[in-house]
Amino acid sequence: MTQTDIEIKDRIIVALDVESAAQAKEMVRRCEPACTFYKVGLQLFMASWFEVVDWLKDRGHKVMLDLKFFDIPETVKLAVEQVNSRGVTFATIHGNDPIIRAAVEARGDLKLLAVTVLTSFGEEDLRAMGMTQSVADLVAFRARRALELGCDGVVSSGLEAPLLRSELGKKLLIVTPGIRPGANVRDGSDDQKRIVTAGMAIRGGANHVVVGRPITRSADPVRVLETMQAEILAAYQ
Ligand code: C5P
Numbered sequence: 169m170t171q172t173d174i175e176i177k178d179r180i181i182v183a184l185d186v187e188s189a190a191q192a193k194e195m196v197r198r199c200e201p202a203c204t205f206y207k208v209g210l211q212l213f214m215a216s217w218f219e220v221v222d223w224l225k226d227r228g229h230k231v232m233l234d235l236k237f238f239d240i241p242e243t244v245k246l247a248v249e250q251v252n253s254r255g256v257t258f259a260t261i262h263g264n265d266p267i268i269r270a271a272v273e274a275r276g277d278l279k280l281l282a283v284t285v286l287t288s289f290g291e292e293d294l295r296a297m298g299m300t301q302s303v304a305d306l307v308a309f310r311a312r313r314a315l316e317l318g319c320d321g322v323v324s325s326g327l328e329a330p331l332l333r334s335e336l337g338k339k340l341l342i343v344t345p346g347i348r349p350g351a352n353v354r355d356g357s358d359d360q361k362r363i364v365t366a367g368m369a370i371r372g373g374a375n376h377v378v379v380g381r382p383i384t385r386s387a388d389p390v391r392v393l394e395t396m397q398a399e400i401l402a403a404y405q
Contacts, residue, residue, distance in 0.1 A: 176397050180366065181232050181343070182389075183207040183380030189216035193223065195384055200229070202393045205257075207232040207378055218254065225255045232258040232343070232378070236283055239263075241270035252276030258343065260323060265313060272318035279321065279341065282314035287325045287346030290361040303362070304328055308335060315340050326364030326372050333373030344369040345378035347396070352382070367399030 182199055184192040184206055192212055206224055213235060224231050233256045237244045244261060248271045251259050261271045262283040271280055284307040285294070291303055299306065307328040312335070314322055321341025324332060329342050346360045353363050358381075369377045379396065383389045 176401060177202060177204045178230065179205075179370065179376055179400050180383075180393060180396055181205045181207050181230075181376050181378045182383055182393070183209060183234075183345070183378050184212050184220065185209055185380045185384060186212060187215055189219045189223075192216070192220045195389065196224065196227070196229070198389055199383070199393060200227070202390055202397065204228070205230040205232070205376070207234050207380075209234040210236075221254060221256065230257040231255070232260075232281075234258075234260045234378075237261045237263075237271065238267070241266045245270035245274040248274035248278075248280070249276075252278050254278075258321075258341075261319075265317060268314060268317045268319060280319045281321045281323050281341065281343055282310065282319045284310045284314075284322050284324045284328070287344075287362045288359050293361075304331060308332065311336060311340065321375070323378075325362035326369035326374060326377075327362045329369060329372040329374045341376075342374045343376045343378060344374040345380075347377045347379045347382065349382055349392075349395075365399060366396040367403040370400045371403040 180203055182203055186192050206229055208221055212220055221231050237247050244267050252275055256278050258279050258281050260281050260283055285303055307324055311322045311332050315336055323343050325346045326344045329344055332342055346363045347366050348363045350365050353365055366377050383392045386392045
């Protein structure tokens with residue numbers, strides 16, 4: 169196996185947004201020849217707690233635990249402490265400075281990613297929440313704070329990745345959801361609004377992309393994975 173093989177298998181984090189541990193394991197068994205990084209989010213965690221997280225670890229895979237902790241600082245700190253001995257690679261949080269500080273204090277070996285602005289949000293969603301900043305300004309502001317407060321990286325759309333990479337440098341990990349194949353990026357037809365292709369995200373500076381439905385709802389998940397990986401490899405050049 170070449171270095172490129174190892175790296176490419178970690179670039180796409182497959183979001184296991186399925187309703188049971190059995191379905192998640194089935195998906196992983198199909199994808200694992202091509203992919204070694206998986207995301208456990210709210211749906212699967214509610215169904216199986218740490219079962220799939222531990223199972224993925226036992227199979228040698230990396231895990232992103234995406235529970236987007238948001239609560240008072242002490243509660244977030246205690247929640248992060250519950251996770252930091254589990255062998256998880258990435259965990260997600262969001263919040264203001266005291267919340268982020270509390271999470272950083274408790275993170276142990278795991279890498280903490282701050283959610284900037286959900287990829288399902290557009291400008292109109294910020295206005296509806298009473299916010300006056302543009303999405304790009306808010307993402308940049310939150311990413312800068314997260315980095316200054318000791319987070320390892322951020323979750324951010326591919327549209328803002330180039331700005332973050334140029335303003336905040338190489339140290340910041342950028343993990344990008346809202347990935348769609350080219351045709352979907354053009355017609356924009358689901359709940360994700362700030363979408364790009366896998367190649368565009370990596371070319372723009374993302375370290376990893378998170379992909380759910382385009383893989384997990386495909387009749388041929390491995391083919392979609394490999395097509396996106398080919399785009400990513402082309403983006404390195
Ligand atoms: O199916 P799809 O590719 O849209 O899945 C994207 C995944 O990334 C979902 O699990 C979603 O919870 C997660 N996510 C996101 N936007 C963020 C953070 C996480 O879409 N800002």
